[in-house]
Amino acid sequence: MITKFPSISSKAPVMLHGADYNPEQWLKYPEILREDLRLMKLAGCNVMSVGIFSWVSLEKEEGVFTFDWLDSLLDTFSENGIYAFLATPSGARPAWMSEKYPEVLRVERNRVRNLHGVRHNHCFTSPVYRDKTALLNSKLAERYAHHPAVIGWHISNEFGGECHCDLCQTAFRDWLKVKYDNNLEELNHAWWATFWSHTYTSWEQIESPAPHGETQVHGLNLDWRRFVSEQTINFCQHEITSVRSYNPELPVTTNMHMIDGIDYRELAKILDVVSWDAYPDWGYTADDDDARLAAWIAMHHDLFRSFKKKPFLLMESTPSLTNWQSVSKLKRPGMHKLSSLQAVAHGSDSVQYFQWRKSRGSSEKFHGAVVDHSGHAETRVFRDVAEVGRTLAGLTDVVGTSTPVQTAIIFDWDNRWAIKDAQGINNSALRYEETVLQHYRGLWELGIPVDIISSGDDLSAYKLVIAPMLYLISEVNGKKIEKYVEQGGTFLATYWSGVVGETDLCHLGGFPGPLRRTLGIWAEETEGLHSRDLNGIVMQTGNALSLSGDYDAHEIAELIHLEGAEMLGAYRNDFYAGQPALTLNKLGAGLAYHLATRVKDPTFYVELYAAITSKAGITRTMNSELPTGVTAQLRTDGENEYIFVQNFSGIQQSVELDERAYTDLESGAVAASVIDLPVNGLVMLKRKA
Template sequence: MNRKYPPVSNKLPVLMHGADYNPDQWLHDPSILIEDLRLMKLAGCNVMAVGIFSWAALEPSEGRFEFEWLDNVLDSFAANSVYAWLATPTGARPAWMSEKYPEVLRVEPNRVRNLHGMRHNHCYSSPVYREKTSIINGMLAERYGNHPAVVGWHISNEYLGECHCDLCQESFRHWLRDKYETLEALNFSWWTSFWAHKYSTWEQVVSPAPHGESGVHGHNLDWRRFVSDRTADFCRFEVATVRSTNPELPLTTNMHMIESLDYRKLAEEIDVVSWDAYPTWHDKKDDIGIGYYFAFYHDLFRSLKRKPFLLMESTPSATNWQSVSKLKRPGMHKLSSLQAVAHGADSVQYFQWRKSRGSSEKFHGAVVDHVGHENTRVFRDVADLGRTLSSLSEVVGATTPSETAILFDWDNRWAVKDAQGPRNSGIHYEETVIAHYRAFWEQGIPVDIVGSQEALSSYKLIIAPMLYLCREETGQKLESFVENGGTLVTTYWSGVVDERDLCHLGGFPGPLRKTLGIWAEEIDALHDHEVNGVVLPDGNALGFAGIFESRELCEIIHLETAEALGYYVDDFYAGQPALTVNKLGRGRAYHMATRLDNEFLSAFYRQIVVEADISRALDTELPEGITAQVRTDGSSDYVFLMNFGGKPCSVELDERTYIDMETGEPTGKHLELPVYGVRVLKRAN
């Protein structure tokens, strides 16, 4: 069975390798472009993202356009077999626009309008900003939509932020009217009878503000949804301004780890997902933790469309904005780059190609340093990676065979953090999700990160950590999943509120109560210094026993149809169930009533993987810090074996035959991985 997508662009049917390129910063020195083209070839770079912040160079004053410099760049690319992701320049607008049309500037939550400056400091509702965007984007599309060097559109740059101006307030009210239709429905959904905050006219409804309304959770949740929808609407508008000249050109917009936007909304507007990854390698010597943390986000962005994505930005050396911007140690550049490819990336690209000479990112890592030549450690690392990527072209388009999914919803994330519940000092939602993910990363098991409103029936195992916001339909979907033979794992603080952020009545975990077979009566919050424990007695159904630490939250539950597997050790609820399983139809559902440590999660998921018959990338035990990831085209599997453990390590392969894709030679059964080592292996599917 073919399990391969076509390349993002038929012009470049290989792994893309390149960087953000800013030739508009070097127009005073034409020799720079000539030298850059020589260096791009040396580095094995075949694509550049061009024009991302070039509006002022393209339109230096209103209505006066200068495209000759960009003509020269793209023509030179075409003559040298270098390609371009051509950007719409809307991530930052020129000063003349802010001066003449101040309405384009954003208004902050405190209702003060910003001055000119920074990025994305503009209002997506502004008719003027949309008009100016349409003009510049349309001219770029007309001039370059069929240029041989252009492989696709890079729409804006890292959309983020929100505006609270009068235009956005009116747009918010229209959005609410479309959703609720009547004020009565809005008041009920937001529970505005609390503190007598009931609205009597639509004009009274405004966005949350630090000096106004901020404690109505349904209000806060809908505002965040509106901001996501408004951002997606602006992206859709930008896409329309460039699409018509050449509908075959793929479009992307680079995303980042930004909590304020629901990226599933944004992903609907583009053809291929791309994201910008900046790990803090070598922080506290915890490269294992950073490894699985960024593996989770690679899988999240891949899962937005469940097909290969692009790594649009990373750094070839250090950033300049992290609290401590450390250099990558030898070997880490190749390892971290191929980690992205292992999890579904069909590109490795950097910010940036050549270091800027001034301003806020002049010390941000780049392929070409201020010294200006190729005789640097970083350039050699990039060139070495370029040679490796050129040997992996057949991986392009290969998919990730995931039988396991983790539920991760943005509105649940927002609601959890806004809950004002048992632990306002920190409920650690993302940390909890990633702790569960880690147990699969350690075993080399591919995982999709999906939303609760997506199709789930193709999976064998679903993990739903802290599914606090649980819709009735989500509960019904998970119930059917288990009845039909699936395995579900949930945790404390699940099934508490619905999509309006209103508490479920009739007992928690709300829509999950039948599936889990429990009733959660109370939840106890522990201080950071407090520890409880969970004991699994000998002979339990999981096959392992012992006492495991639990922290932060302890849910006090009653068994209905479920069976207890583990019990609390301390406090007034000692001896009560803390880990349960409920058999329903042909499947089963597990519930962890407390936050359990990594030792438990590792042991637990090893048993669940066997029980659910989940395949691993390699049928072998992986040493600590070693992980494996697999992509497949249906006839061949491509296995990435990666060492994040900080020391050399040996790995015994399973009984299948493997070829090293860099050398073309058989591997044998025993592999040595140096510090930060990575091997890419091929086997028959």
């Protein structure tokens, strides 16, 4: 049965290819605007994001609106088969507003109000800012919501940051009153405010964390982060409401960028389609390991796809270099196509760039673009972009296809925030995101698709759920995981899990708290290891996973006692040599593993998950041996499966295909039994589902 999601827009049921376009910067150069149109067609671009930072070009002074340049642009797009995501321009307001209404300016943690400048330097609580935003948005929607070139709303740009002004302090206290049922005693207990005599005796005493004030009440810190996230999402909803009614059929998105302060999983709930901005630093990572970086970016593609379990949009990427990384290194040959198609492999229905044409001045004049200052198509970057355009034009059948997934990794924002606030164990190397990546990469190397989910999500669709460093987990979600295992699921948790509940108070009765029965262990102590301290896991003879070997471990080691679990691997040295480091607990119809220490060697995670997934009956994308740094990802419409074999190893590789019949998706020819992958190469295959 063919099962596909509808395309983002019925106007453009194809792979979208385009860029962030800023024509208002070039209004004095009409010949450049004409040339842009020709070059867009030449590059195979069919969509542009416009209006993102255009507020002053639309409203040069309060209440004086100018739309003629945007009218002309969208009409020209429509005449030439190019579409637009029309942005609301709230990401950077005009100077006249800051001058007349200083309350819109953001106040920093030090309680100093900012001057006008940069972007997202505004208060999301300010009634003035909300009113001014809604007014301009509604005028844009009234004028363009039914324009034939417009296929969606691009709400603002990379929301982020926080404001500590008096308006936000009042809003925070009101938010707390709702959360704690107007009960100050309940709040004090949830925050353990008796510590250091920090008990609050009136709501007015509560202030947001400040470098010259309160920073050590972790419950306050966590709730402030939650409030900032919710207030940002509320502002985004305010913007959506201001445009939605003019054409309810027009989808809305906002481009995300892994900003720490927003729970993107919650933001995604108010959007029609998820989009994000990916800027990997290919070729100049600190460890010079593009395979690790590829897994990191793949993990984020999967994260954003998982929010709605359907295709997303790659809204921004760079066609060449950036201007803000420590070293601005060029993409090597093949990397642009490989990295662009990596997004498609993980569920994107677009490849878009920042930016179309390099700015002539200001901070991004040297940021990568499709069109350089030279202004013509005779550049390596333009040829690379045009090649991707031709490839995407041949992938229309892939649009709307899904990613079948049997494995999930838990990644929670409040857990992330709480871990970063924790003091103890190893303050220099807690590395939550790095830990998640270690486990993800093991699956990525095996070519096993993964969803990135919340601890509160429904787990029943997955054969394997992995929870790296699930430090913060509620009793309710702990019981949910326990039930999942009892009913036949496979679960793996690591060190530093089940430590605190939802208000960042430690679970009483022993760690891992609500996961203790599930894992069948008690974690008595956890220590941080210096860089000079090296331990390891020695696999036990005849263990249930049939693993063998001795793997180095570092940074964190948890001393655990068996409470029904069996030992699969033991610590190699120190006073706890021989004690459990990897365990398996059988609970009901399911299995629960616990990894008590951080293993250094990436090979360990590949071997561990090869064994666990085999035991759980989890299907790989291909039944082929994949060299290190080579992965295979899958999309399907239910009748056909589309396989993307990608080489991030840095050397030429070959892969022997399994026994199924494959065709080359680009050429249509029958695929050879062995496919060759050059450096930064990929092959796209098709087979029957």
